[in-house]
Amino acid sequence: MQASYLGQAISSRVGEFIELRRDIHAHPELPFEEHRTSALVARKLGEWGYEVTCGLGGTGVVGRLKRGEGHRSLGIRADMDALPIAEEGSREWRSRHPGVMHACGHDGHTAILLAAAKYIARQADFNGTLNLIFQPAEEGAGGAVKMIADGLFERFPCDAVFALHNMPGIEAGKFVFRTGPAMASSDDVFITLEGVGGHGAMPHTCADPIVAASSIVMALQTIVARNVPPLRTAVVTVGALHAGQANNVIAPQATMALSVRALDREVRDLLKARIFELVEQQAASYRVKARVDWRDGYTVLVNTPRETALATQVALDLFGPERVVAQGEPMTASEDFAFMLEKVPGSYLQVGNGAAGSPGACMVHNPAYDFNDDLIEPASRFWFKLAENFLK
Numbered sequence: 001m002q003a004s005y006l007g008q009a010i011s012s013r014v015g016e017f018i019e020l021r022r023d024i025h026a027h028p029e030l031p032f033e034e035h036r037t038s039a040l041v042a043r044k045l046g047e048w049g050y051e052v053t054c055g056l057g058g059t060g061v062v063g064r065l066k067r068g069e070g071h072r073s074l075g076i077r078a079d080m081d082a083l084p085i086a087e088e089g090s091r092e093w094r095s096r097h098p099g100v101m102h103a104c105g106h107d108g109h110t111a112i113l114l115a116a117a118k119y120i121a122r123q124a125d126f127n128g129t130l131n132l133i134f135q136p137a138e139e140g141a142g143g144a145v146k147m148i149a150d151g152l153f154e155r156f157p158c159d160a161v162f163a164l165h166n167m168p169g170i171e172a173g174k175f176v177f178r179t180g181p182a183m184a185s186s187d188d189v190f191i192t193l194e195g196v197g198g199h200g201a202m203p204h205t206c207a208d209p210i211v212a213a214s215s216i217v218m219a220l221q222t223i224v225a226r227n228v229p230p231l232r233t234a235v236v237t238v239g240a241l242h243a244g245q246a247n248n249v250i251a252p253q254a255t256m257a258l259s260v261r262a263l264d265r266e267v268r269d270l271l272k273a274r275i276f277e278l279v280e281q282q283a284a285s286y287r288v289k290a291r292v293d294w295r296d297g298y299t300v301l302v303n304t305p306r307e308t309a310l311a312t313q314v315a316l317d318l319f320g321p322e323r324v325v326a327q328g329e330p331m332t333a334s335e336d337f338a339f340m341l342e343k344v345p346g347s348y349l350q351v352g353n354g355a356a357g358s359p360g361a362c363m364v365h366n367p368a369y370d371f372n373d374d375l376i377e378p379a380s381r382f383w384f385k386l387a388e389n390f391l392k
């Protein structure tokens with residue numbers, strides 16, 4: 001059995017990549033500041049015979065490996081950035097950078113792809129071009145967009161791209177796939193309500209933005225309840241509402257910040273239209289002026305059927321049906337790999353970081369989170385086999 005032979009070869013040497021993951025974890029870097037991490041990635045890829053390109057999208061790195069005369073090309077992407085979170089706990093490899101932490105497991109994704117890179121270079125049998133894409137700034141700053149703008153897919157054409165993310169709450173090493181929309185679009189909306197302030201005892205001389213804001217918060221809830229078709233997905237969260245300081249003063253201004261999510265373009269457009277209409281007209285009805293600042297965030301992540309089927313089959317062959325979910329639930333979180341999937345077919349999958357009740361179940365972006373090193377072996381094996389199968 002080639003799969004188990006390969007599994008042994010990787011697992012016997014996976015200790016190197018557990019160490020490497022912990023080293024990256026101890027030295028987390030914020031979006032577009034991944035200088036140490038990208039230098040480490042570039043050095044390793046170079047040692048293993050990859051043609052290395054640095055500085056794509058700021059701190060992005062691409063390692064290219066060509067074999068044979070085949071024209072097929074495959075992209076596999078890992079993200080490298082950390083979060084502005086102060087790490088909790090006393091593990092040996094805890095962050096040495098105060099206030100910065102690998103709380104989303106991108107240290108693990110990078111280590112997985114490096115482990116795969118090494119064994120692909122040494123042992124993989126393929127015909128074509130493999131592009132390993134190490135991306136900066138996944139956490140909200142749009143590193144994928146910057147790499148694409150820097151000519152990622154012109155300089156490194158890919159017939160398909162794949163990426164994975166660890167997922168707490170799912171059994172460690174379980175592979176979850178999904179065809180179609182898998183992660184939501186995520187837009188930010190900032191609303192300013194300009195009223196007329198004054199004495200709290202004389203409201204009739206004022207235009208109170210707090211009353212308008214209160215009404216707007218409630219009106220916004222009707223978008224999901226009354227405008228979005230019941231079988232479609234949408235989220236409108238008012239995450240911040242600020243106004244006033246004293247009990248006896250009517251504030252002149254109120255501000256609100258919203259997070260708006262959808263799983264398809266139509267619903268995303270509907271949310272945008274309704275937010276403008278409701279905010280402007282509600283505000284006008286209270287004689288308050290509204291300014292709505294809509295900022296496009298990440299787009300909907302859509303996995304293509306053929307590539308998802310191929311990746312699912314690789315996981316089934318390697319790990320069997322009990323460790324594979326072929327059609328998981330979509331999520332309302334977002335992910336900038338979506339922009340790569342707008343350009344090139346491909347698939348984004350999840351690998352369980354640990355079932356509920358286990359240490360790996362602590363959710364990402366939590367100060368107590370840690371990536372589960374047990375994933376490095378199966379997930380790197382998965383990339384290895386995917387590369388071989390795709391570039392047959």
Ligand SMILES: [Zn+2]
Nearest residue numbers: 104139364365
């Ligand atoms: Zn994250």
Ligand SMILES: [Zn+2]
Nearest residue numbers: 104105106165
């Ligand atoms: Zn993440």
